[in-house]
Amino acid sequence: MKSIAELNQIKKDALARISGNNGFRVMVGMATCGIAAGAKPVFNTLAEEIKQRELSNVDLTITGCIGSCRLEPLVEVIDPLGRRVTYAKVDPQKAARIVAEHIVNGRICLDYTIGAALSAPN
Amino acid sequence: MNIYRAHILVCNGEKCNSQNAQAIYDEFKTQIKKNKLEEELTVVQTGCIDQCSQGPVVIIYPSGVIYTMVRIEDVTEIVTEHIIRGNVVNRLLGGENINLDSVIKSLDQVDFFKRQVRIALRNCGVINPESIEEYIAYDGYQALAKVLTGMTPEQVIEVVKESGLRGRGGAGFPTGVKWEFTARAKGDQKYVCCNADEGDPGAFMDRSILEGDPHSVIEAMTIAGFAVDSNQGYIYVRAEYPIAVKRLNIAIAQAKEHGLLGKDIFGTGFNFDLEIRLGAGAFVCGEETALMTSIEGKRGEPRPRPPFPAVKGLWQKPTLLNNVESYANIPAIILKGAQWFSSIGSEKSKGTKVFAVGGKIQNTGLVEIPIGTTLREVVYEIGGGIPNGKEFKAAQIGGPSGGCIPASHVDVAIDYNSLVQLGAMMGSGGLIIMDEDTCMVDLAKFFLEFTADESCGKCPPCRIGTKRMLEILQRITDGKGTAEDIDKLEILAKNIRVSALCGLGQSAPNPILSTLRYFRNEYMAHIQDKKCLAGVCKSLMQYVINAEACRSCGICSRVCPAGCIKGEKNVPYVIDQTKCIKCGACMEKCPFKAIYKNA
Known part of the structure; x- marks a missing residue:
């Protein structure tokens, strides 16, 4: 890195990729806590579903601790309009439905959202 | 394979079928045939789609409209209106289609999140921690660029001092002052260290930052290197944090690749390099002098202060040591300014x-x-x-x-x-x-077990003192305590506090002193009345079967691992207290709630 201009160019490119690809960004909380709660098979299922359905507009990525331990594994889906949905206590089955329902058909899986998880008894 | 214009999915789950879903499926088939749409449409029976209370359920793709509580008479309307004319039949839309805005869908709408202010955790759960580009996208390394290209070391230290940031590792020493001491210290070589030896039971803030946003720590350490005139940093992290270590290693490699660590950063001639040192998990290595001794490759034991690390630290050279969370605040402080940071928090403690x-x-x-x-x-x-x-x-x-x-x-x-x-x-x-179910004497004992176990053994007040305090607590929770035990505990605790060599020993009595301060009555109940009010201390409580509520089902006897519950039909069961190990399995399983704790 020799100049601030170089840094800003990387910033611009990365921002374009994250928020401007006209697609979905799917983040799986994969710090130690998320992985312990089962985030790895969830991530793998998401990757597999996205590949099988040949979805080219989905940016699937890991992220750090989202903070809400008791709701792990957490998956966040940000749609092309920037609307954010947080899914709680996701397992591979739920992950497959999230791809099919939310990403392919644009219908939020309301029964898996954080709101639904919080209103359910512990 | 035929490609259809639309798919009609009819739920074939048990509940929907009990409400005529099979006939609805047949009716769709008939209607489609009647309208000669077989080439364009297909009707599919699906497994249960988890909308049982709203059944029978019909979904029509590609639009994904869900019709609920569909009756056989509705089929004609769905086919003629939706399929042929393309109009959704609103009256059949169920609960799923209610106003979406009223439903909590994302984390930032939840109270748990709304009350938070995220500075140190600003990127955790937002970026991919294994991608330097994503860190840069969210203003990463901008603070370093600002510092290296437009500020003097004195100005950097001034901003950190003005921000009011205090050490987040525990003691709360003002971070800027620490930086100033290290900057002023004379030495041909200085070091910048990061304390990531997080050892408190139940604490995982540092791990989460390293796993979620490792670059923020790297950037902050590089800024600190510039401020105190150091070209070498060490991050001391527990080997029990393998994911944190992995992501740190990835981050350091990426930073080096991008020239954000190494020689001539931003073409300013400033050099800084970073290495990881793994700790083997001794609690005492979170103490600053023990940590540096451990980095040097020696047994992690503390030494007396002064000299403080800022004067003589790692390899006797001036060393700046901060906690992970303290560092994670630095880039935000540099970018947004000291005033912004000090506007958050209380009068004397900022951020x-x-x-x-x-x-x-x-x-x-x-x-x-x-x-x-x-x-x-x-x-x-x-x-x-x-x-x-x-x-x-x-x-x-x-x-x-x-x-x-x-x-x-x-x-x-x-x-x-x-x-x-x-x-x-x-x-x-x-x-x-x-x-209310927590026994405060038991709590103090738990933490004393931890500190006695983790004492490095170098100084007697900690090595012997914590052991003696633990023995007294054990006695009290066993119901064998005497009135003098509380006095002994207090004398010991106060002496250890002032005589132990390092923070571990000096703070080890704190759980005892603070529980004594607020819950002395619980100690007295254990000693005088031989009662544990919370029903936790096993020696002071019994599991008892209420003869009137017992129905002699025998479940308790079967789950008892000690085989100490006996009884027979129509006679209440009885627990043999001499054999009972107080595991509580019987109470948990009793269907009639006839077993209770007698504290």
């Missing part, structure tokens, strides 16, 4: 603090709150209160070095000074919430 909230609370997790937030807000608003309708009893703050805050002080504003007044301390950020 935010991350807490790992655990124990008897609804929303366990990692929270970052402005300093000065009250404990009540943390417990009831962010934490969602105590589960199972129990009463909040106390919070242990600061782990084994900290103290407890009883329910009577739940309105305390959490900051460095107010906690010290209450006999607790900010500590590194462990916050364990306890309900």
Whole structure:
């Protein structure tokens, strides 16, 4: 890195990729806590579903601790309009439905959202 | 394969079928045939789609419209209106199609999140921690660029001092002052170290930052290197944090590749390099002098201070040592300014603090709150209160070095000074919430077990003193304590506090002193009445079967691992107290709630 201009160019490119690809960004909380709660098979299922359905507009990525331990594994889906949905206590089955329902058909899986998880008894 | 214009999915689950779903399926088939749409449409029977209360359910793709409580008479309308004319039949849209805006869909709409202010955790859960580009996208390394290209080391230190940032590792020493001491110290070589040896039971703030945003620590350490004139840094991290170590390694490699670590950063001639040192998990290595001794490759034991690390630290050279969370604040402070940071928090303690909230609370997790937030807000608003309708009893703050805050002080504003007044301390950020079922003597014993176990053994007050205190606590919880034991505990605790070599020993008595301060009655109940009011200490309680409620089902006898519950049909069962190991399995399994704890 020799100049601030170089840094800003990387910033611009990365921002374009994250928020401007006209697609979905799917983040799986994969710090130690998320992985312990089962985030790895969830991530793998998401990757597999996205590949099988040949979805080219989905940016699937890991992220750090989202903070809400008791709701792990957490998956966040940000749609092309920037609307954010947080899914709680996701397992591979739920992950497959999230791809099919939310990403392919644009219908939020309301029964898996954080709101639904919080209103359910512990 | 035929490609259809639309798919009609009819639920074939048990519940829907019981409400005529099969006939609805047949009717769709008939209608489609009648309208000669077989080439364009297909009707499919699906497995249960989990909308049982709304059944029978029909879904039509590609639009994904869900029709609920469909009756056989509705089929014609769906086919003619929706399929042929393309109009959704609104009256059949069920609960799923109700106003979406009223439903909580994302984390930032939840109370747990709305009350937080995220500075140290700003990127955790937002970026991919294994991608330097994503860190850069969210203003990463901009602070370093600003510092290297437009500020002097003195200006950097001034900003950190003005921000009011205090060490987040526990003691709360002003960070900027520490930087100034190190910058002023004379030496041909200086070092910048990061304390990531997070050892408090129940604390995981540092791990989460390293796993979620490792570049922020790297950037901050490089800024610190510039400020104190150092070209070499070490991050001391526990080997028990393999994912944190992995992501740090990836981050360091990426930073080097991009020329953000190494020689001539931003073409300014400034050099800085970073290495990881793994700790083997000894609690004492979180103490600064022990940590540096361990980096040097020696047994991790503390040494007396002064000299302080700023004067003689790693390899006897001036060394700057900060905690992970302190560093994570630095880039934001540099970019947004000291005024911005000092506008957050309380009068004497600025900024935010991350807490790992655990124990008897609804929303366990990692929270970052402005300093000065009250404990009540943390417990009831962010934490969602105590589960199972129990009463909040106390919070242990600061782990084994900290103290407890009883329910009577739940309105305390959490900051460095107010906690010290209450006999607790900010500590590194462990916050364990306890309900009425917690025995405070047992709690003190738990933390003493930990510190006695983790004492490095170098100084006698800690090595021998913690052991003796633990023995006394064991005696009390066994019901064998005497009135003098409390006096002995207090004398020992106060002596250890002033005579131990390092922070581990000096703070080890804190859990005892603070529980004695607020819950002396519980100690007295254990000693005088031989009672554990919370029913935790096994020697002081019995499981008893209520003969009137017992139906002689025998379940308790079958689950008892000690085989000490006997009885027969129509005769109440009885627990043999001499053999009972007090595991509680019988009470948990009794269908008639006939077994209770006799404390």
